[in-house]
Amino acid sequence: MHWSDVMAQRLAERGNDHIIATGITPSGEFHIGHLREILTGDMIARAARKAGLNATLVFVVDNADPLRKVYPFLSQAYESMVGHQLGAIPAPDENGEPDWDRFHTEGWTYGDHFLKPFLAALAQIGVRPTLLPNLEAYRSGKFADAAKKACDEPEVIREIIERISGRELPDQWFPWQPLDSQGSLDGLTVTGYEFPTVHWTDRHGVSGSSDISKGEGKLPWRLDWPAKWGFNNITCEPFGKDHGAAGGSYDTGKEIARFFGHEPPVPLTYEWISLKGQGAMSSSAGNTIGPIEALELVPPEILRFLIADTKPSKAIDFDAGMGLVNLADDFERWASRDLEAELADESLSRRQRVQLEDAMAALALASPDETNQASSTSVSFRHLALLAQIKTDDEQVWTSLAKSHNLSQPTDELNDRLRRMRTWIASPHFPEEMKVNIRSHPDTGALAALSPEQKGVLGPLHDALRACSWTTDSITAALKEAAERAEVGMRDVYRASYAVFMGAERGPRLAPILATCDQDAMLDLVNACLEA
RNA sequence: GGGCCUGUAGCUCAGUCAGGUAGAGCGUCGGACUUUUAAUCCGAUGGUCGCGGGUUCGAACCCCGUCGGGCCCGCCA
Numbered sequence: 031m032h033w034s035d036v037m038a039q040r041l042a043e044r045g046n047d048h049i050i051a052t053g054i055t056p057s058g059e060f061h062i063g064h065l066r067e068i069l070t071g072d073m074i075a076r077a078a079r080k081a082g083l084n085a086t087l088v089f090v091v092d093n094a095d096p097l098r099k100v101y102p103f104l105s106q107a108y109e110s111m112v113g114h115q116l117g118a119i120p121a122p123d124e125n126g127e128p129d130w131d132r133f134h135t136e137g138w139t140y141g142d143h144f145l146k147p148f149l150a151a152l153a154q155i156g157v158r159p160t161l162l163p164n165l166e167a168y169r170s171g172k173f174a175d176a177a178k179k180a181c182d183e184p185e186v187i188r189e190i191i192e193r194i195s196g197r198e199l200p201d202q203w204f205p206w207q208p209l210d211s212q213g214s215l216d217g218l219t220v221t222g223y224e225f226p227t228v229h230w231t232d233r234h235g236v237s238g239s240s241d242i243s244k245g246e247g248k249l250p251w252r253l254d255w256p257a258k259w260g261f262n263n264i265t266c267e268p269f270g271k272d273h274g275a276a277g278g279s280y281d282t283g284k285e286i287a288r289f290f291g292h293e294p295p296v297p298l299t300y301e302w303i304s305l306k307g308q309g310a311m312s313s314s315a316g317n318t319i320g321p322i323e324a325l326e327l328v329p330p331e332i333l334r335f336l337i338a339d340t341k342p343s344k345a346i347d348f349d350a351g352m353g354l355v356n357l358a359d360d361f362e363r364w365a366s367r368d369l370e371a372e373l374a375d376e377s378l379s380r381r382q383r384v385q386l387e388d389a390m391a392a393l394a395l396a397s398p399d400e401t402n403q404a405s406s407t408s409v410s411f412r413h414l415a416l417l418a419q420i421k422t423d424d425e426q427v428w429t430s431l432a433k434s435h436n437l438s439q440p441t442d443e444l445n446d447r448l449r450r451m452r453t454w455i456a457s458p459h460f461p462e463e464m465k466v467n468i469r470s471h472p473d474t475g476a477l478a479a480l481s482p483e484q485k486g487v488l489g490p491l492h493d494a495l496r497a498c499s500w501t502t503d504s505i506t507a508a509l510k511e512a513a514e515r516a517e518v519g520m521r522d523v524y525r526a527s528y529a530v531f532m533g534a535e536r537g538p539r540l541a542p543i544l545a546t547c548d549q550d551a552m553l554d555l556v557n558a559c560l561e562a
Numbered sequence: 563g564g565g566c567c568u569g570u571a572g573c574u575c576a577g578u579c580a581g582g583u584a585g586a587g588c589g590u591c592g593g594a595c596u597u598u599u600a601a602u603c604c605g606a607u608g609g610u611c612g613c614g615g616g617u618u619c620g621a622a623c624c625c626c627g628u629c630g631g632g633c634c635c636g637c638c639a
Contacts, residue, residue, distance in 0.1 A: 036579095044577095055639055092639075110615075195635060207637065215637080275634035276565040301567070302633085343567060344575080345632070356574080360587065370612070381585055383579055416599055434599070464600090470576050506597065513597095520597055528598095539599040 031384075032391030034077035035340050039080050039264055040296050041085075048083055050075045051264040051295065052159065053090035056116055056141040058101055060148040062333075062348060063303045065155070067323045069337040070268040070300050072157045073395045078266075089159035090258060093141035094118030094248045096215045109325040113214030115248075115470040116141040117165035141165075151321040155330040162262060164254075168245030170498055174226070176257035176290045177242040180205035181223050190285045191252055204228070204427050208247035215248065223375025252279050256287035259295055266296040268342065274299030276463035300342035310435035324357045327454040328354060330445055335361045335396035339389070350459035361396065364389050386421075409435055409444065410463075411451075416538050418451045419466045420546060430542075466538065468547055469555060472562040473533030480529055482516050487526040490515035492556040530559045 031039075031109075039396055044419035052071040054064050056181070071087050093116045105126040111119045121143030127470060132138040145348050155302045161507065167173060180187050187205045192198055204220035210232035217233035228241045240246035249257055258264065273280045287294040327350060336357055340346055345352075369390045397403055409431060421427045426439075427448060431437045436473035440448075454460055477485070494508035494515070513523045528534045531544065531552070544552060 053639080057639085095639080098638075197635070203637090251639075252637085255639095270639075271567065271632090272634060272639070275567065277635040278566085279639085281565095281635090298565080304626085304632095342574085345568075347574095353574090356588070360574090361589075379585080384584060385576060410601090411600065413601085420599080430599075434601095510597075524598065534600085536598070537600060539597080539601090541597085542599070 032077070032388045032395075034073045034338070034395060035081070035391060036183075037074045037266065037296070037298060038077035038083065041074075042081055042083060044265060046083055048078055048085040048262050049088055050078070050085060051088050051090055051259075051267040053092055053267075053269075054148075055095045055260075056144040056148075057095070057098065058103070058144060059320055060144060060151075061320055064148070065151075065324070065333070066300055066303055066337055067270065068152060068157055068159065068266060068341055069155070069334060070298065070541035071159070072413045073338055074298065076395060076400055079400075080176065082259060087157070087159040088162050088262065088264075090262075091117075091141060091145060091161060091163045093145075093163055094165040094245075094254075095251075097140070110212075115165055115209075115213075115215070115217035118213060119164065122536050131528070135202075136518070147320075147322050151325050153311075153320075154325055155334060156400070158163065164258070167258070167261075168248055170321070171243045171245070172261045173245070173249060173254075173257050174243035176253070176260060177206060178225055179290055180253055180257075181225065181228065181242060183235040184287060187253065187286065194282045194285065196254075205250065205253055206240070206242055206247055207250055208238075210234070211236040211238055232437050252282050255288060256283040256290060256294065259283070259287050260290050260292045264295045266298070268298040268300055271301055272312070274289055291524075295434070298342055301345040303346040303348050305347075324348075325450075326447045327444075327450055327457060327459065328399045329358070329450055331396045332358050332361050334398065335392060338392040345480040350454075350457075351461035352463065354454075354459075355376065355411055355415070355461070355464065362410055364393055369393070392431050409437075409447075413446060413476070414451050415455065415464050417467065418448060418455055420538075420543055424448060448451065466543060467533075468531055468543065468552075469533050470551075472531065472555070472559045474562055476529040476533040476535075477559055477562055479535075480526055481522070483516070484522045484526040484529075487512055487516045487518060487523050488530065488560050490557060491523070491526065491530075492553060492560065495549070495556065496553055500545060502541045505544050509541065530556055 049197060050071045052067050054060070068089065071089075075085040075087040090272045095109055096115055097108065097112045097119060100106065101111055103126050105128070107128050108119075108122075108126075111128070117139050120128040120130050121138055121140050129138065149161075181204070184203075184205050187201065188199055188276045202219055203490045206220070206223075206224070206232045207215045208218055208220065208228050209215060209228070210218050211234060212232075216231075218230045219232075220228055220230050221237070222229040226241050227239045228242060229237070229239045234497070239289055248254060259267070260272065269280065272278065274297065277280075280294075280299075282295040315458065332354075336346065336348075369386050373386050373390075374380075378386070394403055414427075416456050417427045417430055424445075428440045429436070431440070431444075437444075491509075491512040494511040498504040499507040509523050509527065510520070513520050516523070524540070525535065527540055530539050531540065
């Protein structure tokens, strides 16, 4: 059974109505790792609906979290805002300077700045979660009940965290982080409490008090999370493996949730996505691929397929080079099969059956449109990559596909694919081995590998090409003519031609590529090969 | 120290929850196709399931141990 269906089954045991939560802190650029969080949630929600349950996907925006430090993309002006809540400070402009103007006139915050493009990427990929901004939840008092329970009995919370996480909390620890006189969550000492007020002294020596029912501060993460489960009625939540460890925040959260008076959600721990050959993604190391960037290269259904087809417990090594080609072709292969018919075969072994069933589920989840199965475009990624390189004009691509694949009209899907393909080809991720490279000098190694008959083609080839009018058809005819004159088969002509023009044994169909090259340059190349 | 995830064919992985002949795709090799858009079709190749014990008629799967990789036990999500 597919992992999403296993989750749906678990949810069904618990009830009929479900809210599946995801949550991210908008502290910087989002990356494809964050996409796994959201897509995992989305796929659970879809599987639950498929199983007949009511399921909603929500996205908790953790904009009540503080700015941790001045990140490399921020100016020093942010120094004074470290410790301040992400939903309460201005967004950086293109120079990393705080944009106070937009902050004051539009209320445009740091959190909004990073969230907006991510949401746009999500919409493209077919995910439209209900947003739950956390800071707003605090300000409207949604945390009040949980905060009261925690502050009334801090020793209970302390005991849970110390016992389960195995670490000792400082003596002055208190289950509420107030905002200080400057708006920071850092460096305060709580000096007293009587509901709803927490009294404090900050690092500037100022004393004051916070109303916990008005969001003048926040719960520490380990309480914040279970509190949200309660008032949002969360029944399921996927989270990164960091939260999932024994003694981690889910472990303490489970017990704290029950103390608050509700059952914790059904968990699902997922592994990280790293970039091929570069280790874990890290914004500071600059080795990220943003979800927006990824979607400029990868069709949405293929990105979804990657997540759907990989069990959450498996780490993903994302490769925007050859790995992407293989992934896409893998997707196409599955999509073009009639799995339903294959499953009807009674002689399948249990393993084969499981494999087909899982692939079918993954394929369904890959479609950005929940109501429509992703379909095969019947044009392989490889092939499109080739056409996009050879044909500069989209129309020429469609003309070619009309001939080779019987495509009367390019679908929207194919139009999208071609657009992304062109972006990919222009990007540094496009793999060298996929590039169509016409040689400027003879490749002596490739020439040496030719048989005497094949070498004998070069002279006639030169003559035939010189005489031709340099169109695709005339070049094809010239190749044939070379075969006749040299008295060899076409196979030898192609072997020789690929050695000359591409330094390879085989390659994509030559004539259309040569037609886009300069005739004299190609003739010189053949000549140079004759002399080599 | 405590714990989680992970290790199966050259590569990516499925199969482990419910023990029953070791699986898929890619790659590689061979054949077919007398113009080949890295094509397509057919066939073949390929694994002491990290290692060592145990339970069992039978273990990739369950138990114990061990080794390698990743991660957590921070007011970090």
